[in-house]
Amino acid sequence: MMNQWNNPDDMQGAAFPENFLWGGAVAANQCEGAYLEDGKKLDVSDVSKGLLKEPMMKWNGEKWEPDMKGYFPTHEAIDFYHRYKDDLALMGKDGMGFQAFRISISWSRIFPDGDEEKPNEKGLAYYDRLFDEMHTQGIEPVVTMSHYETPLHLLTEYGGWLNGKMIDFWLNYAWTILERYQDKVKYWLTFNEINNLFKFPFAAGGCLDIRPKHTDKVNQDLTKKELYQAAHHIAVANAKTVHLAREINSDMKVGAMLSLSSLATYPATCDPADVLAVQQFQHQQAFFLELFCKGKYSGLAKREWRENGWTPEIKEGDLQLIAQNTVDFIAFSYYKSCVLKDGETMKTDTGGAYGANNPYITDYSPQPWRWPVDPLGLRYLCNYLNNIYEKPLFVVENGIGLHEKPDDEGKIHDDFRRRYVAEHLKQLKEAIADGCRVMGYLYWGPIDIVSAGTGEMRKRYGFIYVDRDNEGNGTLKRSKKASFDWYKHVIETNGREL
Numbered sequence: 001m002m003n004q005w006n007n008p009d010d011m012q013g014a015a016f017p018e019n020f021l022w023g024g025a026v027a028a029n030q031c032e033g034a035y036l037e038d039g040k041k042l043d044v045s046d047v048s049k050g051l052l053k054e055p056m057m058k059w060n061g062e063k064w065e066p067d068m069k070g071y072f073p074t075h076e077a078i079d080f081y082h083r084y085k086d087d088l089a090l091m092g093k094d095g096m097g098f099q100a101f102r103i104s105i106s107w108s109r110i111f112p113d114g115d116e117e118k119p120n121e122k123g124l125a126y127y128d129r130l131f132d133e134m135h136t137q138g139i140e141p142v143v144t145m146s147h148y149e150t151p152l153h154l155l156t157e158y159g160g161w162l163n164g165k166m167i168d169f170w171l172n173y174a175w176t177i178l179e180r181y182q183d184k185v186k187y188w189l190t191f192n193e194i195n196n197l198f199k200f201p202f203a204a205g206g207c208l209d210i211r212p213k214h215t216d217k218v219n220q221d222l223t224k225k226e227l228y229q230a231a232h233h234i235a236v237a238n239a240k241t242v243h244l245a246r247e248i249n250s251d252m253k254v255g256a257m258l259s260l261s262s263l264a265t266y267p268a269t270c271d272p273a274d275v276l277a278v279q280q281f282q283h284q285q286a287f288f289l290e291l292f293c294k295g296k297y298s299g300l301a302k303r304e305w306r307e308n309g310w311t312p313e314i315k316e317g318d319l320q321l322i323a324q325n326t327v328d329f330i331a332f333s334y335y336k337s338c339v340l341k342d343g344e345t346m347k348t349d350t351g352g353a354y355g356a357n358n359p360y361i362t363d364y365s366p367q368p369w370r371w372p373v374d375p376l377g378l379r380y381l382c383n384y385l386n387n388i389y390e391k392p393l394f395v396v397e398n399g400i401g402l403h404e405k406p407d408d409e410g411k412i413h414d415d416f417r418r419r420y421v422a423e424h425l426k427q428l429k430e431a432i433a434d435g436c437r438v439m440g441y442l443y444w445g446p447i448d449i450v451s452a453g454t455g456e457m458r459k460r461y462g463f464i465y466v467d468r469d470n471e472g473n474g475t476l477k478r479s480k481k482a483s484f485d486w487y488k489h490v491i492e493t494n495g496r497e498l
């Protein structure tokens, strides 16, 4: 598998390998809609209006229950659930020519509560149809098993991943989908951006404190010790999934999926204290990488546990299991880099961490999101990962969210997006020439979808525009932005012409 993607020694100058996977990525909760259709029940994203906001839950004196008020853009989203055929035609051989498309399976379509023994056949049948259509369009599915989509019942009933019982619920789900789709899906990602567990424990980590309480704030209650316990349960679940996939069908490859923008962190100055602070920060960000790729807890994590009394309960055999079942590849998101000054704390959003301003970066996406544009950060990150983990890399999220409106002729001229992607691809090409083995590039949000962080429609990433606003107005009609033909050409020329 290692040499399958490319051998930099064979290449003349910087180029993408012939079998490079070009495409895009979305998540069920941000595009499907149909949030209670065909037996699906609520999941963590259905009760949130974005990761950066408090989930809409209330404590009724005995337990947590949903407290949903107002309009939720994700509930209908862009109705991909019903329109997937037309959307795939725009992306596949009849459209931009994607060779791969990353979707997530919505866990609660398969196990609506999460703790049932038998799956929901209607949910399974939907993904059969979806994968068949992808193959008709010449698209290889890349599947995230859980993209901020843990069934809500598992949190309100059991506390989610804080509870070791989750491992069995997960394995039942994992076994069901790996077994069912083994002939249709080769590339699997276990938990989307699982390192965000520490930042957004409810939606990203699937954790909820269910002890009696007097507050309606669900996100803020958990201690670091509890989160490390959840992380351990997830690490065991991840290792067991890798093992299971190999047993079911060794053609399937399982990757870790992490938000790694924060590994591209630069010191604010060359003061050794700043440099060391960055190194320690990177080690913290790499907690799950160490676990999933090297199969062990990092020295830094163990030190934190020791000094703060945070050591999780680790059952006999867990560490051996984790050590023996490391992932096949590293899938990651990269949006922007950041700068750290010793002693200052970093904030986080869906694009990664952010600290001090970087005076050397002058290009920013427009307001209100204003993300710094740093293509070199992607090359830096690939080399960082390649040097330490020596696993194939897969860029499964990179893109830019813009506030866009069609002009009088109904066109969107998204030159900023085109430039953003072109510059990142140039650096990815350089990273490949540097020796990094990169499996592919999946642009985040090739069709406009609801944003993960702020739950809004107006933050658009697509090459395809969707007529829908934050309040739910619009026809849901799809149209091509200027970048559509450009990305198609990039794929056609295998990235030679950017």
Ligand code: BGP
Pocket: 027, 030, 192, 193, 259, 333, 350, 351, 397, 401, 444, 450, 451, 452, 453, 454, 459
């Ligand atoms: C990642 C998530 C995606 C996604 C992306 C962009 O963290 O995995 O689900 O949406 O960030 O973030 P946003 O939608 O907030 O702009």
